[in-house]
Amino acid sequence: MKKLVFLIASLALALYGTILFAGPEVEQAAFKAYFHNKFPDVDKADFINGVYALDKNAREQWVEIEEFPPYEIAIDEGELLFNNTRFTDGKSYGHCFGTGQHLRKKYPYFDEERAQVITVELAINDCREKHGAKPLKYKIGDLAKISAYLSYHSRGDVIDVIVSGSAAIQAYNKGKEYYYTKRGQLNFACVDCHVSSAGKRLRTEILSPSLGHVSHFPVYRLKWGSIGTLHRRFSGCNSQVRAKSQPGQSEDYRNLEFFLSYMSNDLKFNGPGVRR
Amino acid sequence: MTISIFSTLKLFIFGLCVFALNATANSTNPDFNTIWLEADSFRKEAGIQGHEWRDTAKILLRARKEFKVSNNEKAFVLLSKARAESIAALAQAARERKSWERRVIK
Numbered sequence: 001m002k003k004l005v006f007l008i009a010s011l012a013l014a015l016y017g018t019i020l021f022a023g024p025e026v027e028q029a030a031f032k033a034y035f036h037n038k039f040p041d042v043d044k045a046d047f048i049n050g051v052y053a054l055d056k057n058a059r060e061q062w063v064e065i066e067e068f069p070p071y072e073i074a075i076d077e078g079e080l081l082f083n084n085t086r087f088t089d090g091k092s093y094g095h096c097f098g099t100g101q102h103l104r105k106k107y108p109y110f111d112e113e114r115a116q117v118i119t120v121e122l123a124i125n126d127c128r129e130k131h132g133a134k135p136l137k138y139k140i141g142d143l144a145k146i147s148a149y150l151s152y153h154s155r156g157d158v159i160d161v162i163v164s165g166s167a168a169i170q171a172y173n174k175g176k177e178y179y180y181t182k183r184g185q186l187n188f189a190c191v192d193c194h195v196s197s198a199g200k201r202l203r204t205e206i207l208s209p210s211l212g213h214v215s216h217f218p219v220y221r222l223k224w225g226s227i228g229t230l231h232r233r234f235s236g237c238n239s240q241v242r243a244k245s246q247p248g249q250s251e252d253y254r255n256l257e258f259f260l261s262y263m264s265n266d267l268k269f270n271g272p273g274v275r276r
Numbered sequence: 277m278t279i280s281i282f283s284t285l286k287l288f289i290f291g292l293c294v295f296a297l298n299a300t301a302n303s304t305n306p307d308f309n310t311i312w313l314e315a316d317s318f319r320k321e322a323g324i325q326g327h328e329w330r331d332t333a334k335i336l337l338r339a340r341k342e343f344k345v346s347n348n349e350k351a352f353v354l355l356s357k358a359r360a361e362s363i364a365a366l367a368q369a370a371r372e373r374k375s376w377e378r379r380v381i382k
């Protein structure tokens with residue numbers, strides 16, 4: 001009898017253990033620990049600065065650029081668009097987003113009713129369509145500017161993505177699979193460049209760590225000469241390995257953003273950013 | 277049952293397309309269109325599985341263009357390249373379904 005109780009108890013414990021030890025929470029801890037161990041000299045909060053957390057020279061140049069940051073115009077234009085746009089029904093973005101302050105930390109989230117991940121960019125276009133306006137392009141232009149304005153007014157807020165409930169976990173798992181899957185003619189996964197090779201040089205660029213990747217978007221890229229959203233960057237990285245990229249806000253990209261944001265929980269938003 | 281009717285229908289439509297394209301082709305080599313359609317269907321399938329490569333569709337279009345102006349040799353080189361890419365992309369999809377999970381940071 002005692003043996004049986006023991007057996008059942010240990011089985012229950014083992015089951016509990018697998019649930020406990022295989023979920024998003026444990027994966028997040030392992031993800032962070034990987035980078036913290038790989039770069040013990042980098043301040044944990046500094047991972048939001050991407051490659052500039054790792055490379056001193058690049059950081060110096062970046063600090064200089066930040067004195068007159070090229071994304072400032074985008075913030076100003078985004079503010080005008082946010083405050084002055086009147087939809088045909090007389091409503092404004094404020095009807096969807098209030099003042100627009102401290103908004104960024106609400107996204108991305110899993111919407112149980114719509115059974116999908118909602119990002120801030122998707123929400124902007126949802127708002128427009130709800131009020132009879134045409135959706136904006138997702139990777140560039142006005143939408144990226146509005147997003148820059150919203151990010152700016154969420155600086156310092158903590159990334160706090162919640163993954164709970166089976167549907168949300170499923171979306172998270174799809175994002176995770178996307179992240180770890182090799183794609184394209186060059187046969188690379190995100191993990192190949194932004195984890196194992198983080199800090200190493202790829203042609204002229206030093207590879208940034210995935211931890212903190214979502215904190216500073218949208219980003220003004222000198223190479224683009226304009227501001228672009230996170231999904232614009234995703235598609236750039238797809239193309240780089242000669243994989244077909246996806247449209248902005250595709251389900252895959254939103255799940256990927258959901259996964260990556262969750263990995264960066266507890267770090268702070270510092271967007272918009274500037275990158276080479 | 278419904279599946280088999282559906283796939284029969286797909287095959288039939290595919291056959292029709294091949295026939296239609298062959299009928300309009302002005303070349304002595306009717307195989308081009310058959311291979312082209314096959315390569316394109318592989319490409320699409322790779323796309324459905326999230327593994328289409330960046331340039332395959334462009335190469336297929338270029339092959340078609342060359343074929344139209346009777347640049348057959350070039351057309352076939354491009355076509356076989358696109359076909360090989362599509363098949364490799366499908367193989368990658370199958371391989372990755374089994375191997376991505378091993379890379380998860382634990």
